[in-house]
Amino acid sequence: MPDRPARLVVLVSGSGTNLQALLDATADPAYGAEVVAVGADRDDIEGLARAERVGVPTFVERVRDHDDRAGWDRTLADRVADHEPDLVVLAGFMKLVGEDFLARFGGRTVNTHPALSPAFPGMHGPRDALEYGVKVTGCTLFVVDAGVDTGAIVAQETVGVADDDTVETLHERIKVVERALLVDSVGRMAREGWTVDGRRVRLGG
Numbered sequence: 001m002p003d004r005p006a007r008l009v010v011l012v013s014g015s016g017t018n019l020q021a022l023l024d025a026t027a028d029p030a031y032g033a034e035v036v037a038v039g040a041d042r043d044d045i046e047g048l049a050r051a052e053r054v055g056v057p058t059f060v061e062r063v064r065d066h067d068d069r070a071g072w073d074r075t076l077a078d079r080v081a082d083h084e085p086d087l088v089v090l091a092g093f094m095k096l097v098g099e100d101f102l103a104r105f106g107g108r109t110v111n112t113h114p115a116l117s118p119a120f121p122g123m124h125g126p127r128d129a130l131e132y133g134v135k136v137t138g139c140t141l142f143v144v145d146a147g148v149d150t151g152a153i154v155a156q157e158t159v160g161v162a163d164d165d166t167v168e169t170l171h172e173r174i175k176v177v178e179r180a181l182l183v184d185s186v187g188r189m190a191r192e193g194w195t196v197d198g199r200r201v202r203l204g205g
């Protein structure tokens with residue numbers, strides 16, 4: 001990583017509480033990273049408003065404004081590239097990035113998922129864990145690859161499932177742990193670098 005604060009571009013689709021945790025962490029220069037832009041696949045979301053409130057540039061690239069998914073993916077990659085990121089963070093970004101995006105940002109794009117990979121990939125990690133009846137679930141930060149939540153794992157943390165949990169209560173408890181894991185791991189990646197050897201990710205030189 002460079003000898004200056006790492007440049008983070010964060011992509012969001014919703015409320016952006018994970019983004020907020022990163023924005024709060026990057027206020028401290030010792031954290032070693034700054035959020036240089038926030039992108040989204042839709043307008044009018046709290047995630048974008050959070051960035052706007054602290055003067056971070058934002059952009060929106062909607063799939064429906066493109067002829068096909070590949071065109072959207074290429075343009076999204078261009079928009080991200082405009083901000084010259086060292087690391088791209090998908091924080092509740094509910095779209096799969098494609099071939100062009102991965103050709104440019106593969107190996108330096110991470111995503112956070114509210115389940116313990118490889119269990120319960122996809123859009124409904126907390127619901128699927130609850131329906132399966134697991135007693136322990138959690139969250140996973142991984143390096144994005146072409147699959148659905150299949151990338152090499154950077155960090156994981158566990159969360160117990162309570163008997164009276166609903167999807168909402170379980171997801172909210174996961175998100176508390178998830179935000180801390182994201183802030184801790186992204187900070188370490190920014191300050192210490194990382195290596196990916198097959199499926200094994202190591203933080204530090």
Ligand code: GAR
Pocket residue numbers: 012013014015016017018019047091092093094112113114122123124125149175178
């Ligand atoms: C987070 O729990 C994130 O892991 C999840 O959406 C939530 C976004 O919350 N993402 C996925 O399920 C992607 N598979 P936030 O908008 O408040 O950060």
